[in-house]
Amino acid sequence: MSKNATPNVSSLSLTSRTQYRCCWYCGRGEKILPTKLQKCGRCGLAEYCNRECQRGDWKLHKAKCKRLTEIVVEKDAKNRLQSGALKRRLDTLSEGTVILTIRDKDLTTIGDMNLAPERGREAPFYGCKSLLRVDLKGCTNLTSVGNFVFFGCSSLTSVVLPDSLTQLGEHAFQNCSSLTSVVFPNSLTQIGLAAFAMCSSLTSVVLPDSLTQIGKGAFNMCSSLTSMVLPDSLTQLGEAAFAGCSSLTSVVLPDSLTQLGECAFGGCSSLMSVVLPDSAELGDEVFLECDALLQKATLAGFATVELFLRDRYKRITLRKLVLRLLRKYNQAVNDAGGTEAEKHASALAQFPADNSGSLEVGLFLQKMNISGGDGEKGLVGYILKFV
Numbered sequence: 001m002s003k004n005a006t007p008n009v010s011s012l013s014l015t016s017r018t019q020y021r022c023c024w025y026c027g028r029g030e031k032i033l034p035t036k037l038q039k040c041g042r043c044g045l046a047e048y049c050n051r052e053c054q055r056g057d058w059k060l061h062k063a064k065c066k067r068l069t070e071i072v073v074e075k076d077a078k079n080r081l082q083s084g085a086l087k088r089r090l091d092t093l094s095e096g097t098v099i100l101t102i103r104d105k106d107l108t109t110i111g112d113m114n115l116a117p118e119r120g121r122e123a124p125f126y127g128c129k130s131l132l133r134v135d136l137k138g139c140t141n142l143t144s145v146g147n148f149v150f151f152g153c154s155s156l157t158s159v160v161l162p163d164s165l166t167q168l169g170e171h172a173f174q175n176c177s178s179l180t181s182v183v184f185p186n187s188l189t190q191i192g193l194a195a196f197a198m199c200s201s202l203t204s205v206v207l208p209d210s211l212t213q214i215g216k217g218a219f220n221m222c223s224s225l226t227s228m229v230l231p232d233s234l235t236q237l238g239e240a241a242f243a244g245c246s247s248l249t250s251v252v253l254p255d256s257l258t259q260l261g262e263c264a265f266g267g268c269s270s271l272m273s274v275v276l277p278d279s280a281e282l283g284d285e286v287f288l289e290c291d292a293l294l295q296k297a298t299l300a301g302f303a304t305v306e307l308f309l310r311d312r313y314k315r316i317t318l319r320k321l322v323l324r325l326l327r328k329y330n331q332a333v334n335d336a337g338g339t340e341a342e343k344h345a346s347a348l349a350q351f352p353a354d355n356s357g358s359l360e361v362g363l364f365l366q367k368m369n370i371s372g373g374d375g376e377k378g379l380v381g382y383i384l385k386f387v
């Protein structure tokens with residue numbers, strides 16, 4: 001390799017300016033910590049929130065401590081990525097020793113969103129084992145991370161994405177088996193096919209409210225994933241998106257969801273709790289081989305997991321309705337004058353008898369009758385069953 005082909009990258013100590021910093025052991029960010037992060041005295045690079053965390057990480061960190069290198073790319077990132085120069089430099093360094101920070105405002109995309117699978121190996125960081133941590137926060141105009149870009153970066157433990165990012169390509173982080181945390185920006189709308197498949201160390205994901213699509217198999221076989229809240233913006237969850245996530249115990253799906261792909265949660269054998277909205281159109285065998293959930297449904301007397309979840313959702317919706325009514329009723333009582341009995345009478349009078357109001361009072365009164373309630377006593381009695 002000629003000298004000219006070597007990118008002009010430098011090793012320097014971390015500066016705190018624009019970076020998202022967090023404890024290397026517990027992953028808590030500096031913003032939420034009571035004290036400043038402290039650096040490892042030997043390498044000056046690893047950072048911890050306290051001594052316990054440093055001790056906890058030492059077993060792993062020991063082997064790399066003095067060999068850690070920080071590479072900072074501040075300009076001309078596009079050429080360095082396209083020529084493969086940065087990748088060649090990274091490939092000369094030992095496994096899991098590189099902290100890569102790219103902060104180049106001119107960079108709009110890393111890799112290619114249309115790269116064909118047979119050319120996956122050509123992606124900028126494909127199979128790059130030296131990467132330990134990646135920080136792209138300073139690439140303030142980056143909108144996409146293309147197909148296969150970080151595929152098989154098996155030592156990569158954390159990645160920070162910038163607030164401008166909207167798309168993550170297919171297989172972008174597949175087989176990143178050490179990846180424990182990803183900070184998703186609030187701009188992200190799409191997570192591509194198999195983007196995080198087989199990231200077996202990923203324990204939890206918090207998806208941003210901007211997200212609308214999660215591609216096929218996006219989190220397939222993420223065997224350490226225990227919980228997932230899907231955001232209120234999500235409309236589509238692809239086929240097998242969370243299939244084989246054998247540690248996943250709870251999932252809350254938003255009302256915005258319209259399509260849930262075939263086998264989306266197939267083989268999630270620990271899954272116990274799911275909030276599934278009525279609006280979602282279900283593909284075939286969404287909950288295939290979800291043994292724990294099936295057992296729960298059977299115990300509750302339902303023939304299928306889907307019927308069980310539909311019923312559960314209706315109860316939750318009804319509870320929400322009752323709580324809204326309770327709040328409105330209490331307000332009306334507070335606003336009214338007179339004796340206690342007069343206050344309640346005037347509050348009840350404010351609830352329309354038909355369905356002209358924004359609240360489904362008809363349904364509410366109907367349920368009240370079923371519960372055997374009468375008047376005010378019935379109302380309070382009924383509400384208490386749900387609160």
Ligand SMILES: [Zn+2]
Nearest residue numbers: 023026049053
């Ligand atoms: Zn910590």
Ligand SMILES: [Zn+2]
Nearest residue numbers: 040043046065
């Ligand atoms: Zn160190």
